Amino acid sequence: MDVSKKKELQALAVRIRMAALEAIHSLGSGHIGGALSICDVLAVLYGGEMRVDPQNPQWPERDKLVCSKGHAGPGVYGTLAVKGFFPYEELKTLNRPGTRLPSHCDRNKTPGVDMTTGSLGQGTSLACGMAMGEKLRGRDSRVFLIVGDGESNEGQVWEAFSFAAAKKLDNLVVLLDWNKRQLDGWTEDVLSMGDYVEKFNAFGFDTVKVDGNDVEALQGALERTRVGNGKPFAIVMDTVKGAGIKEVAETVMNHSLTVNDEQYTRWMAQLQSELDALEG
Amino acid sequence: MEIVYNGEMDKRACKEVLGRVIPQLVKEDPEIVYLDADLMSCIGTLKGTRDVADRAINCGIAEANMIGVACGLASAGFKPIVHTFGPFASRRCFDQVFLSAGYAKNDITIIGTDPGVMAAMNGGTHMPFEDMALYNTIPGATIIDVTDPTLLESAIRQCVNRKGVKYIRVGRKQYAKVYAEGSEVPIGKATVLREGGDAVVFASGILVHEAMKAAETLAAEGTQISVLDMFSVKPLDEEAVVEYARKTGAVVVAENHNRHGGLYASVAQVLCERCPVPAACVAVEDEFGEVGPQGYLQERFGLTADHVVAQVKAVLARKG
Ligand SMILES: Cc1ncc(C[n+]2csc(CCOP(=O)(O)OP(=O)(O)O)c2C)c(N)n1
């Protein structure tokens, strides 16, 4: 990847973090850890890998995203706002009465959100159906599915993965957010899931594991999924829950946190200086 | 049992009660096991159960499996208490509850937190307006719509030793104080909170407080109503329903649930069969939930004292 493209994607990831923080701070609290861990993959997806048109969010030929860990809504909304799917100012309506930005992703409310999620596990089967739908319609659109590692405790997730492989859904790209934490703390302590790469391979996926907070590594892994080979793709993203804001990442129980004005100002300044360094 | 309602909030949030009582029960009784689905920190049970970790089992985010495991433990003689958020404690695992627990007679206690609009900021996907309707269809089940922290503790202690499927729905926040601390409130019996001859409001959960506020407003206008706490949605105190319907001749049912299959449906059945009088409800219409602060949602879905007042006036007009 050339240096300028890399910087561009890194800058986009910072902008997405700032936007997510904007939304969460406006409310005073939110699912910050899981939103921050996926900002880099969102930057790569919406920074060029996905075929989307912010002016035409319902365009049938677009690629689709299912954020099955629907509580990461603020990360997705941050991305969509930065890309111009809706006005940036609207981020401040997160969870407010009558908002188009509810805490969990909702396809009937937010321009650019392709599927409703929030009850963990359900997005995986929905994504399979969507990928199958693309094939039946004769479209070459891809479906990207972000799944939480805690979420993968759900049996439905593995039913969906069996289905995807059995039906050869090679237009489905599973992005497993292996951030090692879920709501009650370390995934290893709550319910150890073993080796995801081995699991995905055993289920019949074309699997790679990458640094999920590194845009270059993500870009490389995603490029491999442009042409199908008869198997669904899995990218195990080795990430940090809370990535991009050191204090959040270092708070072990960072699933949902309050964000006060002082923290907001300090974290925004840190992100701004990163942005300046990348764009300066 | 002593009633101490004066409109003020109980200082203890129900989260604190859950965080204290569940670990206590596990420690007191070696037959009790506690299972959760990655939501222990949400009810404050993580720390308190550390030294009884073999009987405090975090199942991960896998609710249907958790119910099955609890049922297996019940068959080995244990008394499981299971917790997750309301929608995942009802819709998400309903067939497992119905068959592995209900039909197979493996007795378990299920606690579903943040019912109805109490799911507030978690939004529509987390907002069960139908959990009681589902549990109502399970033969022999018990359904408790919690009124306040004291009732919560009393209900959990009764449920663990009760037969069948037991479902307790409770918000983690504060409730208006109704019962004096330490009161035992027997399941199956409605509690009369206020006597008045013009109409009766059968209420449960957060709507008890709304109904009591409505009673004050109405009293100031010269209308006297009875208010009953129907926390025991199943088994329902049918005799109390009939008695107060006869006494007043006008019924309003108020619940943080939709009008289909919950308290209103159960009360209406009793009225139809035994004592037809004008009736109406303060409940969610045929709608899904949405995100927002609880106060906004109570307005949005029509679950406030003002709505109770309006419905009482409506049934009084029909009473003629
Ligand atoms: C079916 C279901 N059960 C429980 C929850 C409550 N919940 C929301 S997020 C979460 C933890 C998710 O962990 P993970 O998938 O690892 O997400 P991340 O670490 O990326 O935030 C839980 C238990 C839910 N939303 N859906």
Ligand SMILES: [Mg+2]
């Ligand atoms: Mg995780």
